[in-house]
Amino acid sequence: MSARRPAWSQPDARPGLSIPPIFIYNSLTRSKTPFVPVDPSGKRVVWYCCGPTVYDAAHLGHARNYVANDVIRRILQDYFNYDVVFVQNVTDIIDRARQRYFFGEYRSQHLSIDDQVFKTSHEAVAYYIKETAGLPDGLDVRNFTELTLPFAFLYERSLLSDEEIILKNRLSVLSRATSMLDDMSRVVPTTDDDIENFYATLEPVLSEFLGSTLKETITEDMSHIFSDFAQYWELDFNGDLRRLNCLTPTITTRVSEFIPENISFVRGIMDNGFAYPIPGGTVYFDVEAFRSAGHCYPKLEPDNGNRADGNASSASESPASTESGPHATLPPGDDSDEILREKRLKKNQQDFALWKKSRAGEPSWDSPWGKGRPGWHIECSAMCSHVLGSKVDIHSGGIDLAFPHHDNELAQSEAYWSSRDEYGGQQWVNYFIHIGHLSISGSKMSKSLKNFISIRDALSNTGGWTARSFRIVCMFGGWKAGMELSAGAKQKAIIWETTVTNFFAHINALVAEGNVLASIIREPFREEERWLHDQLAKAQKSMYDALCDSFNTALALEILAELIKSTNTYLMEHKKTSATPNAYFSLNAVREVAKWVMRIVNVFGLAAPSDGEHFGWTVPNASSGEYPRSSADAAMPYVQVLSKFRDRLKMLAIANPDSAISADLLALSDSVRDEQLIPLGVSLEDRNTTIGEPALIKFADPEDLLSAREEKKRQVAEREVHKLAIKLEREAAERERIEKAKVAPTTMFRTDEFIEWDDDGIPLRSQDGAEITKSKRKTLRKAWERQKLMHEAWLSQNDA
Template sequence: MALENRDPPTWTPPRDPVSSSTPLVLYNSLTRTKSPFVPVDASGRKVTWYCCGPTVYDAGHLGHARNYLTTDVLRRIMRDYFGYEVEFVQNVTDVDDKIIKRARERHFFNQYKLEHPKLDAQVFAETRSAFDKFARNTKGFPFDTVSIDQVPEWMLSQKELLENPILDEDQTIFKVRILALDSVANALRSAPNEGSMDPEKYWSMVDSVLSVYLGDVKKGDISPEQHAIFADYAAYWENHFNEDLRTLNILPPTVTTRVSEYIPENIAFVEQIIDNGFAYAIPGGTVYFDVNAFEKAGHYYAKLEPGNRKGDANQEESVLPPAPVSQDQAQPTVSAADAEIENEKAQKRSPRDFALWKKSRVGEPGWESPWGYGRPGWHIECSAMASQVLGAQFDVHSGGIDLAFPHHDNELAQAEAYWHKDPKESAKPVQWVNYFIHMGHLSIAGSKMSKSLKNFVTIRDAIATGDWTARKLRILFMLGGWKGGLEISQNFRAEVDLWEKTVSNFFSNVEALTRESESSDGPRQKHLFRPQEKQLRQDLEAAQKQLHASLCDSFNTGPALSAILDLIGKTNTYLKNNQKSASNPTAYFSLAAVQEVARWVTKMLQVFGLSTTTGADAIGWGVDSSTGSDSVQNKESIALPYVQVLSRFRDEVKALAIANKSVPVCQDLLKLSDSLRDGQLLQLGVALEDRDSSIGEQALIKFGDPAELIAAREAKFQAQLEKEAKKQAAKAEAERLEKEKAEKAKLRPQDMFRTEEYSEWDEDGVPTKDSHGEEVTKSKKKTLKKAWDKQKKLYDSSLALAGKS
């Protein structure tokens, strides 16, 4: 069979899945189907997992949060629910084109600012040069006809683009670039005429253009051995990224691998691939993977995305791509560096071949190798480092769906080439990874988030503005599932808020009831097992089964969260139906049964990373790592005795005031009592939930976040206002109808049809002919007579009432 028509090789589990005890079925990108999860480990308990980590050149955004938070949820489920020992390896890409370019730009821009503490003619001249070069290389910008002074006027013609919230990739790139040009144009027009212009303001306005210019024209000043320039830049963003992960309560990797720290391993990996006959070096020092040789040896290329096996997709890492070029615009000038790259590509044996080792160019870091100064290619790092730590075969490889091709497909090819066994001599071909997990994209208003496109919301900004918390983001991604694309919409956000609020209210209620029962004068708890409690137990068991089935079904977390919410709803109904009241003073509920539900819910939230509490008997959320606010457990232990005294005092004052309503001062006491409950205490994070004092029920004490408690009180008050408004509207409508009915009752039935619509009537005033003199039909006359009888009855009733009065 021709190579072009070959199907991907059949995936095989490392052991017989029938004899394996695992209940988990996992969607595998390698097979595009669900299959039983069977670890490589013979004992079936250890799971080896490699995750593609960040390329550290900018701040992490919500798209990254979607990837790494979701991965963390799946890892926790694997470890804490299914009980596997997970060895989790994650790399940090601290050497690549984007990092090199950005680090070089920051280095020279910061250096330039130090060399020019004051704005001078040289600064303005070089900024203008930077503007010209940036404009010339912005495809779609008419640099030959629009001068710096004309930029503001030209920007007006781009109003539709600038105000459109939904842009495709090319439009987004173009928008970013023209906004940068506009900023520089404004700085150049203002600075020479305003000698007092703050230099820092100027630098901030020209940064995105001048830094690019300086990084390019001065790159020759950097030698390949100057690793610190790039390492320091990458280290800053790596620390930034790790701080974000801690904020999001994401577990650290078991092992972290950095490209810069695995250079010898990368070199040895490339050498072995060359020795196995699947790679070649070209003059100058770049080493390419030989895809054709790989396939001729019996391997299959592009297992994850077979449609790309001919190499139509971009094989290399890319920096910020240019905007689209118009048909009437000339192409930008090709630099010497770009020409060199194109010359090297021309020396490839096939367009499908990709770089394993890249020659260091001007202004780039490099390490000595058998092929000269260079650095690892985009894909080789993961193959080399994962193989170094996890060996010839491991269980799970995860990453964003955008990495499936070419990155992950090339990883697979490189690893199989390194661990090559002749398929003709080996019955079992190389299978480096058993399960690929790819997380879907995150989008807002239909646009995928991307650092390269600069259309992202950073993790820190999202949390700092209060739009999101670590908990809300985790709930969002769990509700949305891990595999498909996810778009943040208002409806989806409302679903997240409702889920969190329902769980929070449930925990708050259970914690308050528990505190009350544990107090010295609290109600004595009953532990009978009636049909109500039996039903609640059955509801808990049903939820446990539903959640288990969902997690076994390829980590289907959305239905798992729905099972928890449904159980909480049933538990709340149980509490409501068995709450003591004046109408049912002997009612009671089993707090132990409710606590059992709350403990299981907490346990599952611990598994998902939503609750930071510890211990099997814990109840509640625990600390939210992004806000620093906890479930006020520590504060409660200090404040509770004082709040209890105050609450009891208020209960007694309120009871006395209600019993003596006729005394004027008691009305004031009731107002003060409500003000204490709805004002001062809420602002301190204390909520008093009044119960029926006529049967001796004291207010239930709840603790919580002041803002949330106040918002809940306002929502309740607003609901009461709306209910009262509806009641008043219904009353007004009833009065209107009654008045209308009374007016109608004054009309004699003999007169009700004497209108221009008819021309003749009988002795009772019922029409016999219409306005044209035509006889009224029998059916019409029947209808008219029925209305006449109804009006007569109404009229006679009105006369009777008038006679009585």
Template sequence: MAARTQPPWQAPPSRPDLDLPPLHVYNSLTRSKVPFVPIDGKKVSWYACGPTVYDDAHLGHARNYVSTDIIRRIMRDYFKYDVRFVMNITDVDDKIILRGRQQHLLSQYTSEHPELNNEVQETAAEAFAAYVKKNLPLLPQGLKPAEFAEQSKKAYGHVLEGKAVEGDGPPGDKEAKVKMHLKTASSAAEALTLAGANKIDVTDFYTKAEDVFLPHLDSLYGGTINADDHSIFTKLTQKFENRFMEDVRALNCLDPDVVTRVTEYGHQIVSFVEKVVKNGYGYVTADGSVYFDIQAFEKDGNNYARLEPWNRNDKDLLADGEGALTNKSTKKRSDADFALWKSSKPGEPAWPSPWGPGRPGWHIECSAMASDVLGQKMDIHSGGVDLAFPHHDNELAQSEAFWSECRHDKQTHQWVNYFLHMGHLSISGSKMSKSLKNFTTIRDALSRGDWTPRGLRIVFLLGGWKDPVEITEGLVATGAGWEDKINNFFLKIKDLERNPSPENAASAEEDSALAAAFATAQTDVDRALCDSFDTPTAMQVISRLVTDYNSAATRASLSDATALSIGLWVTKMVTIFGLDSEASTPNPNRIGWSGIDIPSAAAPFVYPAAALRDAVRDAAKSGPQALSREAVDALLASQPAPSTTQPADALPYAEAFTQFRADVAALAAASAPPASFLALCDKLRDEVLWALGIYLEDRDTQALPALVRPLSADLIAARAQKDAQAAAKAEAKAKREREEAEKKRLLAEKAKVSHLDMFRTEEYSEWDEEGLPTKDKEGVELPKSRTKKLRKEWERQRKLHEEWKAGKME
């Protein structure tokens, strides 16, 4: 082939015939922001690298898929692009093969060895020794399990204290991996120690020692399994694919339009590899593997490693890209050449190919599947930033090698126009990773209440999609504050819908100022989203607009139309960002998001009860005359009692309303004072409705009706804190009262003693007629200074005793 020069990136032609938004996106291919111009008008073709399904998805995955979903929603619902979103499921690769095989062997072993006998313990000890030797080289050889804790502290204490394995640098992934190995070995050591003392059952033993058993059994028997039985691997992947989809749906991520699976693309992948070889960019090795020829590719004028050229010689990344099961003895033309097709060794699944039984290389799967669904060119390819090299760089090379005959304007084919890479999520400086086992799964985080789907998404929105996110207390607090602010805003606007302001109550000046702030916010959000989906700025703008609303004059000074328009727009934006689990697309007539409405069964009774309570409170504040029997009857008539028959889910709310009406009537009949009516109103708010999950937020300073809202975690926490403070205050008061009572008791006991007898003790030998000492116990006359001091004490006791005798003391 004749040599040709490949531009680093070919900008798509502009489309003046289309009304495209002025959107610029950060493109990893150019490492800069460039105009976004789709290939086909307003249609956007998008391929996203999906999960490798051998374990549950963790919060690091959530970072990738939620951020991707946010951009997808903005493209679809804000910029109105017709997005076709394709995602793959990697259900065969080295990690899956290894994990599936290991789990199969462990299951087989445990079923054949159901008792914790000597053979099992010996095998576990061998597995422990092999694991320590391979992964913890600083520990002494032949280490006994009982000595592990002590020896590991000596060898790796600096790592456990947060220091680097070597040098003085900060800890990172290397140190996280050491901690993982220490934890695994420690668990196995504990299991072996307990087994030696007969203090563990077989189930717990296998659980604690599992992670050392897996590689050991695989080294012994991995090559013996029937690799033609693909169910050994697919039963693992099908389980975790289903769990992955459940997890991302729980995070309110949209389903892909198309899902592709590697195991369903065996024939297409073989055909893809054949064409790459035919085009001169691949070669077959003696073992039946096929490799991409980087030298031939670049000799022909192409650029390899366009995304991260600085990493093209990184041996660790290259090795990771090839996989743990790759045949290291294969005769490759260059160490950097990567596998398109791997010959299958014993214990590995295989598919037929012209080169013999084998399986796809990691990178080829995405090229073949994306090309099959989206064709020779796509708009967007996305994934986590750790995939940029070697995975995406290798995808680019082999795909452009495949499509090399499809050139446009005599230029080399450009397979992807825009690469979007999502930033890492990290904790304590180390990214979350399945291999490091330093992760919290999505389902665990949600089930424990560590995060809510909305709270997690807000945190990602507050950070740039391509920037790393470090989980800190400050970040969590910022996200929670933003959510609480918007939540309260929606509650106010929803209340305005139910309770419109009086006509002609708006102040033109205040209303005009808020309308101007609203217009500015819309412009600023548009500018931010056009600037490579700058959601942090957009979130700040939304927060600022809500502040402007809250800081404006009282609601009566603003027109309902302006406030409702703002409410509708904020609702639209949070829905576009995926923060409303009840709306997959914006509803132009809906205000608010999920979680701010009380149950539908409660509404017919709680809102009338709240209105009646407001009226009773106002009357009580006006004085007794407003609480006459006739006046109260008129109030009750304004909110008629519910019928006696109600659906089961509505019954508790109906009963609460009915009982409140009855209690109000009873107080009126008894001519109760206003304080009794106010106490009853507080009881409805603080006890009755609170127990039903509803709170009435009184707004006396604004002369507004009570705000009806469902209980939230913040409200519950605030109540718990308030109750704790009240309990602490009550206990402090009780303590003071106990101490005061004790003082009085002791004083009363002291008062019973006569002043005439108080000094008649062994400390003195003579006294005068008033009982005052004159000589000490040795017969020495007391000095005048001492006598003067004793006289003062005597006078105080005389007064105290006489008060007691007179009955003036308890």
């Protein structure tokens, strides 16, 4: 039986407050609820987003989360005109820094492979085997292959659980390591490449082993190990977000910079009677005391009300598969007895740590309860409350954070604020936005499952993705549901992007042409223009409704595509029906459509705001994040001069077809268009030369133009082949007709099929002596008459 969902208080709509009718899917209610900001004026929105744990390169699963947040943020502030204060944390207390540090030190001290390295590597493999759950006792390098046979199913089944995938990955690490050690026992690596390959293969097992066995050697003077490591990966993460065209947070909070606030927050919860310390210095949240005071726990996932896995409250205990918030996990090692002792001292197995006693080799700070560090959940509560206060509009993060992370955040924050006047008894967060997983081959993309694609690799020249194409895929997938990274989803995004790109190129060309010919352009307003303006108004209304409906970006993209289709239809129809150059459509009307489309793609973060009237995509500089001015604007005057010269040359050649050089001039004109300008990113689209229409100038990616040119050549070649096939077929049919016409009707039926004929040669009896029936004779007579006409026509032609 499902647990009852807790009551949720709809924020006061405040009579007279004018706000957009936005409905947001709220994880607190599991339904779409009206969005009402806490701000009395209804203008300011405060938002806290769970940020990264910076210990390695970010992947597309992270990108999915932060791009979705960015799109919603942009919609709120750039479409609905809210003043959004966007706070994002960085978890920079990383145990994995210890592993990386000691491995790097070991690697630099052992530049060659000797007996000591061989011995340490065997010890590291044995340690890794011991700490890998599910592996049999006694497994070592010598019997690894034999004793892992029961796990062969991991390599035979196509669908595995997350736990099975993790086990499979760890077995793969061990398999590579044991194979390397086996090879090393026969041939010791000596070349630089072989030594590098050895360390790359053994790194997973060596880093875990060294991080555990050497942790006692870390002193307070070595705290830079953790800060340097975190700073490096934070800068790396920020660079990835710039590449993805994500806005920077209004405020960034780092856990290491909020230690006093964390301690004060824990003390406040204890003062309110909702937390207790245990011997050794760990402080636990008291779930039963919280419930007894009338509070609800857990709010987001009430079905998990009896689970005890909310205890993943420190960097060394948090689940490794939770990619978007928790710290990287480490095996418990020699501290496992202490962990079990602490768990036995808890009042309730659901209680979770607010402050953790630091063990050997972990970062630590002084506190009233002893040296320790913040628990996993308390970090966000303390930082968010310190920056945004007791009332938060939106809290967002990956769906895997709903329980236990966000549920524990809610509980400890409401426990802290419950005695304070400014809280007023309302919920701490009004709206929870949880972003669905990005999956690949049916599994959530994550570091622990080893099925990830880094953002940097994906956006590289060989990665097959651009920031725009990935954002479009995310927008088509929506933000709430899980999304499969499939070839079909990517192709859909490419088709949409190409549609918009071609539309912008066409409008840019028309606008540039209009600026030159402004003195002779007339702007008609007929029923056709009224229809186009109505299509724009309809799209604007539909867009508003879609974005009010929990930010329905998939529908929003379809609305843009449909408007572009309508505009293209308008342009094509009036180009066909008009005989007057430059007056067959309203440039103002199509320009208004393009301006609005450009505004919306800017809102979505698909393009940068541009000056003037240039429509299209621009790409930010990877390091500065700035958007360059389009080179098309600078090149246009020169291309226009060349295009006019070419148009005049072509018209002269067409007007004088008998001239000896006309054919050469036309060939030269086509060469300029197809061979000279296309590699430079310039397309000249010839129009009706007989009425003096100039070529339409478009700027585009040279590769796209070259591909289009080759495709056009292919289509022309196919048409020529098809024409030749039809010609040959017709010639064959004509030869067959002539041969048939040569036969006289009196002899056409004199075959072995019949034995008796009348004077005209029409059969009377068949081969078996049977008389030909009247109906068949009638059919044969008709065929005889047709042949007679054909034969007479042939005789007439040949006599002539």
